[in-house]
Amino acid sequence: MKSIKISKFSVIISIALVLLLAGVFATLMIYTNTLSKNIKENLAITLVLKEGSGYAQMISIEEQIKNEKIVKKVNFISAQKAAEQLKQELGEDFISVIGYNPLLPMAEVFIYSDYANADNIGQLVNKLKTNPLIKEIKVQDNLLEGLEKMNSKISVAFITLIVLLLIIVFSLIHQSIRLSIYSQRFTIKTLQLVGSTSKYIRKPFLINSSINGLLGGIASVVLLLLLIFIARENIPGIKSLDNFFNWSLLSIAMIVSGMFVSLISTLFVVRKFLKYDLDQLYSN
Numbered sequence: 001m002k003s004i005k006i007s008k009f010s011v012i013i014s015i016a017l018v019l020l021l022a023g024v025f026a027t028l029m030i031y032t033n034t035l036s037k038n039i040k041e042n043l044a045i046t047l048v049l050k051e052g053s054g055y056a057q058m059i060s061i062e063e064q065i066k067n068e069k070i071v072k073k074v075n076f077i078s079a080q081k082a083a084e085q086l087k088q089e090l091g092e093d094f095i096s097v098i099g100y101n102p103l104l105p106m107a108e109v110f111i112y113s114d115y116a117n118a119d120n121i122g123q124l125v126n127k128l129k130t131n132p133l134i135k136e137i138k139v140q141d142n143l144l145e146g147l148e149k150m151n152s153k154i155s156v157a158f159i160t161l162i163v164l165l166l167i168i169v170f171s172l173i174h175q176s177i178r179l180s181i182y183s184q185r186f187t188i189k190t191l192q193l194v195g196s197t198s199k200y201i202r203k204p205f206l207i208n209s210s211i212n213g214l215l216g217g218i219a220s221v222v223l224l225l226l227l228i229f230i231a232r233e234n235i236p237g238i239k240s241l242d243n244f245f246n247w248s249l250l251s252i253a254m255i256v257s258g259m260f261v262s263l264i265s266t267l268f269v270v271r272k273f274l275k276y277d278l279d280q281l282y283s284n
Helices: 002-041 055-065 079-090 094-098 118-128 141-182 185-193 198-234 244-275 278-283
Strands: 044-049 071-077 106-111 134-138
Touching: 002 106, 002 141, 002 198, 002 244, 044 055, 044 118, 055 071, 055 106, 055 118, 071 079, 106 118, 118 134, 141 198, 141 244, 185 198, 198 244
Parallel strands: none
Antiparallel strands: 044 106, 044 134, 071 106
16 A cells, blocks of 8 residues: 555656646746747837928828727837937937037837737738828847747747657656556456456546546646746846736646546556456566
């Protein structure tokens, strides 16, 4: 009985540790995607308006932009406000030196991250070029292009790692469960010899495996949340990347994965031992 308890504990620990490893990589992917989203939504298309443009002209431009589904928000900056911002950055009153305000009114157009790509932005820019109130349009093309390439490479790398991890997770959990059931192989054969059906024999093993998977999944989630808490307290700026919705989905996925892999592995292992004869049980 003691050995069975130890075996059960080792299975739960094995499930928890391998799921934790997968969870860490998934969390890194969540942080990377959130960071990319934040960067994209802070990239502004700058519209330099013609000299003398005021509130009425800004309303006219806003009317043109607000119906575009890719636009998240528009910030207007008057020539006076732009001068005040530049004055703070320079630390001196440049207007008193040159005698006038050379800055023009501007509008900053921010795009939803899901639409922040070269094609969508290019289409919007082409529409805005037809507006006679806009003198110049500035787009951070190089930064956006570099960000898209980086995201593509990171996504491929993470997906490859997660696929490999899933294979490793299944293999390790399967091996742990096989070792735990191995010690009970003669019990399985005895029940089979006295006339018990395969379904009857499998049932307690499947119930135990689902409980082990559940406990292992919960333990992995607790450990992952502990690591996230430590990271949030010690890594500057990481709190801004919090994504509780994705963490909730990941937690559920880890628990469900633990139960699913545990059940499938147990089913295969028990079925395998049911097919063995006595000689095979002694040799394996």
